[in-house]
Amino acid sequence: MHSGYPGSWYQASAQETARPALRSDIVADVCIVGGGFTGLSAACTLAEAGLSVVLLEAKAIGWGASGRNGGQLIRGFVGQEKFAKYTGIDGREAVKALTWAGHDLIRRRIDEYGFDCDLTPGWLEVAHTPRQLAALYHHYNEMETSFPDRGWLFMGANELESAIGTSRYVGGLLSMSDGHLHPLKLCLGLARGAEGLGAKVFEQSKVLDIIPEQHKVRVETEHGCVEAQHVVMAANVHHHLQVGKLQGSASAAGSYLIATEPLRQEQLQALNPNRWAICDSRKVCDYFRMSADGRVLFGGRVNYSGRKPRSIEDKLLPRLLKVWPELEGVRVEYAWGGRLGVPYGEVPLVGRVGENVWYGGGYTGHGVNMGNIVGDMIGKAIIGEGAVFDLFNKMPKRRVPFGHFSCGRWLGQQAVSLAILYYWIKDRL
């Protein structure tokens, strides 16, 4: 078991395989930096197309947000209205086509590569206030019109209470085409799938520099280097590479989770018999679901400073008990957190630096779906099918001044903290 993981329930319940570090110089068509959803999905797409692929991960597969998140598989992406407005008719069509593309891709790869990641249908968005419920009803009508066969159910307070055993919400919208999964198992399944197609995956191989040369790129780690035609930067907010080109366009927000002890069968039956994932419709939301072994996994943002809280359990357990007070006394067995990329321009950061450095990241809280989509999109663009990639590439990337210096990063973090605080207050009005 890798020491570098954050001690999550995911780590405790997944079968990891340790991989070697890169210790020689090798050549590949494409070198991918980062073993989260973006990097792994790109590796799969490129390996499926027959290209030689090397993936370099600084720690372990799924070490970043992809192996720690809430596992909620949610349609669409953050910033899609802005994206569609900027890119016009092509953008609107792309938004529609992308809405379920990540779900379809994940399902196809689970089937074709033959792995399991506890994929469970049903995602319920719940409203705290009549105003939020009215917005949800408007959204429901839009979704029913655009995607009538996706299994929608709009519920009032009473219906919701009998479905999920709480009177905390005034109503909700269920989508049976969304759902939830075990994100670390998904990462590991994708890594094994890519390896099965010939990709080479190295762990404990932090990329230290990327040096563009004529028609190729040198990607350097401590003990070896990859010479490739293309490099894909899929390192989320954890990296400090490409200084001056990518930095300063996203900030890192912290999000945290707890996992309780497994509940008794009768508790599961009373609280969430259908095992739907649940998320409230506030911008700064709580999200929760039952794990395959019957625990409550409850997550949310816990502060506005970006600093790690002293006790994740003290912050999140009271919020869980507001939803299901009958769980008073339940033991919390795991608590962990991670950082998600929040782009200053809202729309995911997808683009290209020069001829052969490609990048993707910054999905806010929608990266299960979108990370898989963007990795695939970049892979396709590299093999010459780049129409949707080009739309993202041409989106202006808003950056904080001096974003490549620590003062600029501090400024960006403060801006995100203030924005989160603003939404927290607005959610409660």
Ligand SMILES: Cc1cc2nc3c(=O)[nH]c(=O)nc-3n(C[C@H](O)[C@H](O)[C@H](O)COP(=O)(O)OP(=O)(O)OC[C@H]3O[C@@H](n4cnc5c(N)ncnc54)[C@H](O)[C@@H]3O)c2cc1C
């Ligand atoms: C606590 C939490 C809960 C979330 N909940 C949800 C949810 O329920 N649903 C949802 O859709 N989204 C959720 N998200 C967001 C989602 O997890 C992310 O958007 C997504 O996983 C990002 O994927 P990624 O591949 O871009 O980055 P990551 O998964 O962060 O992967 C980047 C990888 O790059 C590696 N790396 C960094 N620097 C280097 C380097 N120099 N060399 C080599 N490797 C490097 C890192 O080690 C890391 O493994 C959540 C995020 C968090 C943190």
